[in-house]
Amino acid sequence: MSTQQSRSDAIYASLRRAILEQALKPGVKLPEDSIGDTFGVSRTSARNALLRLASDGLVEIRPNRGAAVAMPTLEEAKEVFSLRRCLEREVIERLCTRMPKDGIDALVSHIREEERALRASSPRSIRLAGEFHILLAELTGSKLLIDFISQIVSRSSLILARFGRPHSAECGIDEHIQLIEALKNLDKETAIQIMDHHLHAVEDRAKADDGDAEPDIAQILNHYITEQSQR
Template structure:
């Protein structure tokens, strides 16, 4: 792997975390020169990372206007959650046909990490909650489902960052544990019901709540760069 590619990967991972943990809000500008300065890299490395984030649906790049965190609309929210319910139902259907002990252990380990993040009041809990659903898709061994679920979960995170109202993280963790128990017993009907209720609860939190506050992009980039690459 080239040095430039490695640097681009680091920027990509840092920005992705900052967006999914809602440190960088929808609409926040992401200037290539500012990102390059924060990471001590060229604008080319910054541009490559932004293009990858654009492919993920997390960043919008407009000619002569540069890059910014994507701004989903409420109309899009309806479509995203409807599609997400269909995709995640398919994941559950597949997992209920074949669920290994290692897969159950991986899910439990992930939710325990969510719990630790919640107890520490860490923004990581926001990102980990979404990544639980991506892990479910990964356990289905379907490349397309992983790709589609990753994208709709990312868009869901942006929708919640823009419109969402606060919720109890403990409730989400309890729902994740309940889903794991249903998968463990291969109770397809119960697992599908839990997932549907869980996703409806997530969608119901999409209420307009945009305070329009400014964001110190440089400070956020520096914080996430230190988090990811302390050397």
């Protein structure tokens, strides 16, 4: 791997975490020069990372206006959650037909990470809550399903960052634990019912938001650079 590619990967990973942890809100501008200066890299490396994030649906690149964190609409939000319920039901049906041998252990391990992040009041808990659903898809072994779920979970995170009311993350973890128990028993009907209730609860948290002042991008990203270097 080239040095430039390695630097672009680091920028991509840091920006992605900052967006999914809602440190960078929808609509926030992402200037190539500021990002390049913050990471100590060229604008080319910054641009490549932004293009990857755009392909993930997390960033919008607008002609003559530059890049910004993607700004979902309420109409898109309704469609995203409608499609997400269909996709997640498919995941549940597949896992109840065939759960990998170490699947439940992997889910339980993830829950422990969620609980640690919640106790530490870390924004990681927001990202981990979404990654729980991606892990479920990964356990199906379907690359297409993993890709679809990853993208729709990311879009859901943006929707909640823009429209979401505050809530207790403990509620989400409790529902994840209930879901694991149903999957452990291969109880498809209960698992689908829990998942539907969970996603409806997430969707119901949407509300209009007047937005905040433009944040200090360098200050936010410095935190993620430090975190990346410790990995």
